[in-house]
Amino acid sequence: MKTIAFNGKFFGAAPTGVHRVAEQLMAATDALLAGRAAAEEADYAVVVRDCVKVPPFRAIACVRESPRVRRMHRIAWEQVYFPFSRRKDFILNLCNLGPLLHRDSATMIHDAQVYSAPESYSRGFRLWYKFLFFFIGKRHKIIFTVSEFSKQEIVRYGIASADKIFVVHNGCDHVLQILPDTSPLAALNLKPARYVLALANTQKHKNIGVLLKAFAGKELENVELVLFGGATRADFEQLGHAVPRNVRFAGRVSDPELVGLMTHAGALAFPSLTEGFGLPPLEAMALGCPVVAAPFGALPEVCGNAALYADPFSPEAWRSALLEAIDDPATRETLVEAGRRQAGEFTWQQAAHRLCDIVKAVNG
Known part of the structure; x- marks a missing residue:
């Protein structure tokens, strides 16, 4: 009986959007497997390098490494020890990277932004990811990704052929x-x-600068821009951005705090120039928060007709769209209703079904 081994290296690491997706997808997969365990022809396990807290899965076993192995560098563990110790298993990597030596694997590559938005990453980060992507795309049996847009980008940059994505x-x-x-x-x-919510992120492709310029205009002087995340006012100012007085920095917030902010916001603004998926807009829609987004990357695919779209290079366009979402009752009601319907099309249960069905077909 073959074991499907999840690469649990991300457990215990600093939280990121990619890690959040992996956790939610694993939880949904566990719930799915628990409901049909008797019919499965494989065992499922998550292998974690560190002695960290892992969700109490029902159908997915947790395998923790020995204290000796935990002292191993994370790259050495993932690229050498992990594939050797699980050489008879099918390895499933959900966080972009995986062991190059293990061909019997599937890896989820969330986006190709190290190619399309290189200025947002350090040179070392770009080179490492490009090196791994090249071999992962050629050697692993399956490449998962999170949108049709990302699939096109992965093919465009020669990471993998379309037939295996x-x-x-x-x-x-x-x-x-x-x-x-x-x-x-x-x-x-x-x-x-009476406030607009957006990411506090200084990466160039996130394009928060256009919002800072938009909120410097008189039309939005009575509306506040609330930025949540790790970047501070000083971080933006060091990059040459002028931060208007009606901008507030919430810092890193907990999940309940973010839900509270989204629930009561006038709108969520998402001006990204490229995005592999774009989860915050859908989260906002699910909570009844209107969304204004840039028509770039996977955002039109994800948001559909349930968002207002604004030119990501025009502060004036963002002022106009945000004021419409906040102050026009008819527009706001339409966005809220359409947003809830759109968000309802994206569930973790559906994602888990598709993931498991594809893995099962490959290993059948």
């Missing part, structure tokens, strides 16, 4: 299970529906 869309229904914490509204003195 399978799209598994992210889900967004996890936000509906989180109780909102509205304490950030009080801490930042925010009025419900």
